[in-house]
Amino acid sequence: MTSEGRPATSITWTQLSKKGIKTDLTQTAVYNISELDNRMIISQSSIDLRPLRRDNDTRIICEATNKISNITRREVTLHVQYPPGKSHFQFIAQNEFAKGGVLQDNNKLIVKEGSSFTVTCRSDGDPPPTCTWNITNDVNSPNLTFTNITKASIGLYECTAANVIQSFPKYDKKKAASRAILDIDVLYQSRILQFIVTGKEKKWENFVCSVDSTPLLIPDFDLKTTISSAEHVAVTFKFKAFAYPMPVFKWFKLCVFSSKILINDKKYEIKTLGLYSSLTISDIAKDDYGSYKLMINNTVGQLVQYYLLKANATPDPPTQFTILPEYVTDTSTILQWKPGYDGGPRQTFIVRYKLEVEKNWTVRSIHDDGDRTINYTITDLYRDSLYCSELFSVNSIGKSMALNLRFKTRV
Structure with a gap:
């Protein structure tokens, strides 16, 4: 923003969210003052924004004033373009068989044989994305419909949500897409395809029963x-x-x-x-x-x-880092976590802990042996004391982000 006046103009910047929450942006602005003909002072201020999708429809407000004038105000509404987000599915039953269908949180759909139904694929984005089902003949629609489904339709179905993002300042277009997988499981009555008995009279040797299976x-x-x-x-x-x-x-x-x-x-x-x-x-x-x-x-x-x-990459951070309250004593405790992805090379977990009032850490290394959950016991602690602990993973490439946890020993 550029403003003219004498004395110099004060310029402030504010971001106003859709919920009416104000954020002061003035400290991030670049501010310059120059004098024209010893009479007019020109004040310039600019801000550099990198908006995220959550900033869509927020307002950026600029206000200029000096000691002898009222506030001059300008504002602009941000229109943030962003690629498709995670897709989700909606199940719509179309006959009695399908009414017992269950769409689980992991995108697995369980229906009975003979069900008729439609699954709609949706995703948010700006511009609004186009959803397409990627099957033998692409379905150029967000709707995937089955009529009297059979077990032959058991399998995974992929939906692609795509839009075109306008790129600035080159004004070129970049295509962005996300995928989601629907796992359809059809419940059906099994059929015995073969039943063979071999052997001699009064001496059966072999029974073979073949049942069809997806x-x-x-x-x-x-x-x-x-x-x-x-x-x-x-x-x-x-x-x-x-x-x-x-x-x-x-x-x-x-x-x-x-x-x-x-x-x-x-x-x-x-x-x-x-x-x-x-x-x-x-x-x-x-x-x-x-x-x-x-x-x-x-x-x-x-x-x-x-x-x-x-x-190969640095490992992902561990998850669910916690203590087991029932094992906290006056001198010991048990830390528990779940390993993250190791990044390829073998990972080692680093546990650090110290009294909150001290500076020096005690460091321990624990190798990843493939356990889904790791319990690690810390001993020789002081009673009724507050401790800080830190956990991260390292491999030959680097280390993960650290997780922090505070705990207190018993009296």
Whole structure:
């Protein structure tokens, strides 16, 4: 803002939210004063904003005044463009069978065979995003409709929400998108496909009963869906299914708006034996990082499993860092946390603690042995004392953000 006057003008900046909350921006402004012809003083003030989506529809107010004038006021309303947010689904039953359908928080939809229903995909964004279902024939609509669904429709369905963001100051357009996966499970009556008895009279040797089954992950299989790796090495994704009739496995590399089916060549090696399939990616380069998809089909249904190949990175911070109140004594306590993603290289957890009134920390290292929850006991504490503790993870790349916790020993 530029203002003329004598004496010099005072300029203030305020941001007013949709809820009427005021934020003073004056301290972030750049302010310059110059004199014209020894008569007029020119005051200039500017602010540099990097608005977020929560700032949409907020007002930026600039006010100028000096000792002999009333306040001059100008304001502008921010229109913040932002990419699509996380998509969500709405389930609408269309017949009696579908009324018992359940859409769970993890986007898994459970319906009975014969159900007719529509699932609507929605996402926020500015401009409002367009939602498309990415199936064999793309559904250019946010609505995915099934009529008298059968078990052949079991599987994962991907919805893409996309919009076009206007980029400043070049005024070019950037396409942005987000994806969400709907997992449809159809409950149906099993059928006995074969019942075979072999043996001799009065001496039965073998009974075989074959029941149809849509592909599933075999119980207790060590499935790793995210792998971090350095370049110029090889990694392998694996899957073992439980299915009848025998399924067909197909591997894909996911691109921004499409997918590429993979075949055996110098880069990829696909091994399939019965109910087991693996994909090995050799001599990893930057272009190989990203998402992969495995489709498992038989005549009963379909299963889709997604994988992610990431570059080695610093570990994610641990989660749910807390103490176990029932184990707090006058001289000890137990800290508990859940490991975060290790970033690829093996991680080690660092626990630091000290009396709140002291400066020196006691430091302990705990290796990540793959446990889902870690309990660590601290001893030799002072009774009836307040302690500060800190937890973070390190690997060969770097360290995670630290988590802080305060606790007090018993009297």
